Structure formats: C-alpha cells, structure tokens
Amino acid sequence: MRATVLLPLVAAASLALAGCDFEDIGGFERYHEDFHYSYPLKSGGRVSVEGFNGSIEISPWDQETVDISGTKSARSAEDAAAIRIDIDHQPDAVTVRAVRPSMRNGNYAVRYAIKVPRRAVYDHLTTSNGAIRVVEGAGPARLRTSNGRIEVDRLRGELHAETSNSAIEVLDNEGGVEAHTSNGHIRVEGLRGALDATTSNSSIHALIGRAGDSVRAHSSNGSIELTLPPGTQCPIRAQTSNSSITLHLPGDINANLSATTSNSSITSDFEMRMRGDISKHHLEGALGSGGPLIDVSTSNGAIRIVR
Numbered sequence: 001m002r003a004t005v006l007l008p009l010v011a012a013a014s015l016a017l018a019g020c021d022f023e024d025i026g027g028f029e030r031y032h033e034d035f036h037y038s039y040p041l042k043s044g045g046r047v048s049v050e051g052f053n054g055s056i057e058i059s060p061w062d063q064e065t066v067d068i069s070g071t072k073s074a075r076s077a078e079d080a081a082a083i084r085i086d087i088d089h090q091p092d093a094v095t096v097r098a099v100r101p102s103m104r105n106g107n108y109a110v111r112y113a114i115k116v117p118r119r120a121v122y123d124h125l126t127t128s129n130g131a132i133r134v135v136e137g138a139g140p141a142r143l144r145t146s147n148g149r150i151e152v153d154r155l156r157g158e159l160h161a162e163t164s165n166s167a168i169e170v171l172d173n174e175g176g177v178e179a180h181t182s183n184g185h186i187r188v189e190g191l192r193g194a195l196d197a198t199t200s201n202s203s204i205h206a207l208i209g210r211a212g213d214s215v216r217a218h219s220s221n222g223s224i225e226l227t228l229p230p231g232t233q234c235p236i237r238a239q240t241s242n243s244s245i246t247l248h249l250p251g252d253i254n255a256n257l258s259a260t261t262s263n264s265s266i267t268s269d270f271e272m273r274m275r276g277d278i279s280k281h282h283l284e285g286a287l288g289s290g291g292p293l294i295d296v297s298t299s300n301g302a303i304r305i306v307r
Contacts, residue, residue, distance in 0.1 A: 030073055030074075030075070031073065031074055031075065031076055031077045031079070031080045032071050032072070032073050032080065033071070033072045033073075033077070033080040033081055033083075034069070034070070034071050034072075035068075035069070035070055035071070035072065035085055036067075036068065036069045036070075037067075037068045037085070037087055038065055038066070038067050038068065039065065039066050039068075039087070039089040039094055040064060040065055040066075040089075040091060041064060041065060041066040041089075041091070041092070041093075041094050041116065041117055041120065042064055042091055042092050042117070043064055043117045043118070043119050043120070044092075044117075044119050044120070044121065044138070045066075045091070045092040045093055045094065045117065045120055045121070046092065046093040046094075046120070046121045046123040047066060047093075047094055047095075047096075047114070047116050047120050047121065047122055047123060047125075047137075048093075048094070048095040048096070048123045048124040048125070049095075049096045049097075049112055049114065049124070049125050049126070049127075050096065050097040050098060050124070050126045050127070051098045051110040051111070051112055051126070051127040051128075051130070052098060052100070052108065052109065052110060052127060052128050052129070052130075053073075053107070053108065053109035053110070053127075053128060053129045053130060054071075054073070054109045054110045054111035054112070054127060054129070054130040055111050055112070055127065055130040055131045055132070055133070055148065056111075056112045056114070056125050056127050056130065056131075056132045056133070056134075056145075057112065057113050057114070057131075057132075057133045057134075058112075058114045058115075058116055058122065058125070058133070058134045058135070058137065059114075059115055059116075059134075059135045059136075060115070060116060060117065060118040060119075060120070060135060060136045060137060061115045061116070061117070061118065062117075062118060063115075063117065064117050065115075065117070066089075066094045066114065066115070066116050066117070066120070067114065067115040067116075068085075068087070068096055068112065068114050069112070069113045069114070070085070070110060070111055070112040070113060070114075071110070071111045072085075072098075072108070072109070072110050073108070073109040073110070073111075074106055074107070074108050074109070075106050075107065079101065079106050079108065080108075082101040083098060083099065083100065083101065083108055083110060084098070084099040084101075085097075085098055085099075085110075086098075086099055093123075096112070096114075098110040109129075109130075111130065116137065118136060118137075119137075119138055119156075120137055120138065121137065121138045121139065121140075121141070121157070122134055122137045122138070122139065122141035122142075122143070122155070123140075123141070123142065124142050124144075125141070125142070125143045125144070126143075126144045126145070127144075127145045127148065128145060128146045128147065128148075129145075129146065129147045129148060130145060130147075130148045131145070131148040131149040131150070131151070131166075132145050132148065132149075132150045132151070132161075132163075133149075133150075133151045133152075134151070134152055134153070134155065135153045135154060136153070136154045136155065136156075137155055137156070138155065138156045138157045139155055139156065139157020139158040139159050139175055140157055140158040140159075140160070141155060141157060141158070141159050141160070142160045143159070143160070143161045143162070144161075144162045144163070145162075145163045145166075146163060146164045146165070147163075147164060147165045147166060148163060148166050149163070149166045149167050149168070149169070149184075150162075150163050150166075150167075150168045150169070150179075150181075151168075151169050151170075152169070152170045152171070152173065153171045153172065154171065154172045154173075155170075155173050155174070155175070156174045156175065157174070157175045158175045158176050158177075158193075159173055159175060159176070159177045159178070159179075160178045161177070161178070161179045161180070162179075162180045162181070163180075163181045163184065164181060164182045164183065164184075165181075165182060165183045165184060166181065166183075166184040167181065167184040167185045167186070167187070167202075168180075168181050168184065168185075168186045168187070169186075169187045169188075170187070170188045170189075170191065171188075171189050171190055172189070172190040173188070173190070173191050173192065173193065174192050174193065175192070175193045176193040176194035176195070176196075176212050176213075177191060177193065177194070177195050177196070177197070178196045178197075179195075179196070179197045179198075180197075180198045180199075181198075181199050181200075181202075182199060182200040182201070183199075183200055183201045183202060184199060184202050185199065185202040185203045185204070185205070185222070186199050186202075186203075186204045186205070186206075187205045187206075188205070188206040188207070188208075189205075189206075189207040190207065190209045191206065191207070191208050191209055191210075192208075192209045192210040192212075193210070193212040194211075194212030194213045194214050194215065194234075195208065195212070195214075195215045195216065195217070196214075196216045197216065197217045197218070198217075198218045198219070199218075199219050199220075199222060200219070200220045200221065200222075201219075201220060201221045201222060202219065202221075202222040203219065203222040203223045203224070203225070203243075204217045204218075204219050204222065204223075204224045204225070204226075205224075205225050206225070206226050206227065207227045208226070208227060208228050208229055208232075209229060210229060211228060211229060211232045211233075211234045212234065213234055214234050214235050214236070214237075215228070215234060215235075215236045215237070216236075216237045216238075217237070217238045217239070218237075218238075218239045218240070219239075219240040219241075219243065220240065220241050220242070221240070221241060221242045221243060222240060222243050223240065223243040223244045223245070223246075223301070224238045224239075224240050224243070224244075224245045224246070225245075225246045225247075225248075226238060226246070226247050226248065227248040228247070228248065228249055228250060228253070229250060230250040230251075230252055231250070231252070232249070232250060232253060232255075233254070233291060233292060234292055235292040235293050235294070235295075236255075236292070236293075236294045236295070236296075237293075237294075237295045237296075238295075238296045238297075239295075239296075239297050239298070240298045240299075240301065241298065241299045241300065242298075242299060242300045242301065243298065243300070243301040244264075244298065244301035244302045244303070244304070245296050245298050245301065245302075245303045245304070246303075246304045246306065247294070247296065247303075247304070247305050247306070248306055248307070249270070249287070249294075249305060249306070249307065250307075251307055252288065253270075253287050253288055253291075254287065254288035254289045254290060254291040255286075255287045255288070255290065255291045255292055255293070255294045256285075256286055256287070256290050256291065256292070256293050256294065257272065257283065257284065257285060257286070257287055257293075257294045257296070257305070258283075258284045258293065258294070258295050258296070259282070259283040259284070259294075259296040259297070259303050259305065260281065260282050260283075260296070260297040260298075261281050261282075261297070261298050261299070261300075261301065261302065261303050262281060262298075262299045262300065263281075263299065263300045264281075264298070264300065264301055264302040264303070265280055265281075265302050265303075266280070266281070266282070266283045266302070266303045266304075266305075267302070267303070267304050267305070268283065268304075268305035268306075269305060269306050269307045270287050270305060270307070272285035272286060272287055273285050273286040273290075283303075
C-alpha cells in the first residue's frame with residue numbers, strides 16, 4: 001500500500017478539473033491509501049459492492065476471479081488507514097463493503113475499480129456522491145447512488161437504477177429497466193424489455209429495440225421522447241408537466257390513443273378513428289385496429305405523434 005499527501009490548493013484544483021467523485025475538503029490536505037484484493041469467483045457468481053463518497057466502476061474479463069482495486073481517502077494518513085474494506089467471499093458470491101471509522105469524525109471517501117468474470121451478476125452496487133459505471137454483466141442488478149451518474153452498457157437482465165441530481169444512461173440492455181432520478185436526464189437506447197423511467201427536472205429519451213410488457217415515462221419539468229419498434233403491443237404512458245412529448249410510433253401500430261395537453265397543441269401523422277370530444281387540447285381514438293392504451297399528457301407543452 002502507499003500513502004500520499006497532496007498540497008491543498010493545488011490538489012483541490014486538480015481534483016475538480018478531473019471530475020473527482022468525492023467532495024474536496026477546503027483548507028485541509030487529502031491523503032490517499034490504495035488497496036487491492038483478488039478472490040476466485042465462478043462464472044455467473046454474484047457481486048455486491050458498498051462504498052461512500054466515491055465511484056464504483058466494474059468491467060468484465062475472461063477469468064474466474066474478482067479483482068478489487070481502489071483508493072481510500074481522508075484528511076490524514078491515520079484516518080485513511082482506519083477505513084475498513086470488509087470482504088465476504090464464497091465461490092459463487094463476493095461482497096465488498098467499505099466501513100467508516102466509528103469513533104472518528106471526518107470526510108472519508110472510497111473509490112473502486114473492479115474486474116469480474118464476464119457473466120457475473122451485479123447484485124447490489126451502492127455508493128454516494130459518486131458515479132456507478134458497469135459494462136456487460138448480468139441481472140437482476142440493483143444500482144443506487146446519490147449525486148452521481150449511473151452508466152450501464154450491455155447488461156443482460158433486469159436493471160433497477162436510482163440516483164439523485166444526476167443522469168442515468170443505459171445502452172443495449174437485454175431486460176426490463178427501472179430508472180429513477182431527480183434533476184438529471186434519463187437516456188435509454190437499444191432496450192429490449194419493459195421501461196419505467198421517472199425524473200423531476202430533466203428529459204427522458206428512450207429508443208426501444210424490442211418493447212416489453214409496458215413503457216412508462218414521467219417527468220415534472222422535462223421533455224419526453226420515446227421511439228417504439230415495429231410490432232409494439234404494450235401499454236404506453238408518457239406524462240410531463242411543463243414540456244413537450246414526442247412519440248415515434250411504427251406505421252403498423254394498433255393501439256388506442258388518448259392525448260391531452262392544457263396549454264399547447266397536439267399533432268399526429270396517423271389516421272385515427274375518433275371517439276369522444278375532439279379539440280385542440282385533446283385527442284382520443286384508435287390507431288389501426290385499436291389495442292393497448294397509449295396515454296400521453298402534459299400541461300404546458302406540445303404533443304407530437306409521428307411515424
């Protein structure tokens with residue numbers, strides 16, 4: 001292991017420019033201590049990681065071993081050394097947990113960089129004030145942080161991702177996705193499965209490769225754009241308050257559409273069999289031969305239904 005000390009003013013500037021995942025301690029020196037562990041793990045084994053004030057990054061490799069590297073940070077070398085890294089390892093499961101010193105006050109941080117067997121299950125990954133980034137792996141996976149991004153690439157299985165004050169981005173997921181954040185955008189592309197996405201003050205963009213049981217998107221003050229594939233046969237709900245909604249639907253869609261806006265307009269590229277009261281702010285009818293409900297509503301934005 002190594003311990004290094006950084007000069008406070010220079011270090012603070014350098015860490016800020018580098019996008020450091022833990023908060024800098026103004027007026028104090030920051031000490032780092034590296035750690036490294038390695039344990040056998042069967043292909044398909046479960047991995048759980050818990051940290052704080054730092055990022056978790058996990059990538060696959062072609063070995064039946066979990067390789068755990070990271071850095072502990074604190075105001076002093078003694079405080080950094082006092083952070084425990086507890087590891088419970090079995091042939092089919094590895095759990096890594098960072099533990100703050102119980103009798104000390106201070107600003108502590110732990111950052112992980114972990115390699116796992118290619119088909120490992122990302123069971124629970126939890127941190128705060130830091131990003132979570134994973135590549136490949138399997139679900140069901142539960143990822144949770146605060147004040148940090150979540151990035152997931154090519155996961156196979158169900159995904160639950162939750163953060164605050166930052167974005168969630170999911171690419172090429174084989175399985176349903178639940179994505180919840182506040183004050184950050186959600187971007188999902190190449191999804192093959194159901195979607196449940198919520199955010200407060202930013203946008204939702206989803207490109208569905210194969211729809212699952214349902215597609216739901218809710219934002220308070222951000223736009224929503226959903227693109228659905230041919231053959232879509234599932235209920236769709238999109239709701240926002242102060243922005244627009246755009247639905248890209250396949251030409252062969254069979255669905256019942258209900259679209260409502262309070263203070264803007266609704267436009268559609270599709271011929272519909274209308275029913276109920278039709279106005280500038282409300283549109284209701286059948287697309288094609290009818291089918292699952294597409295429910296779209298906003299207060300202060302336009303709604304566009306496009307091919």
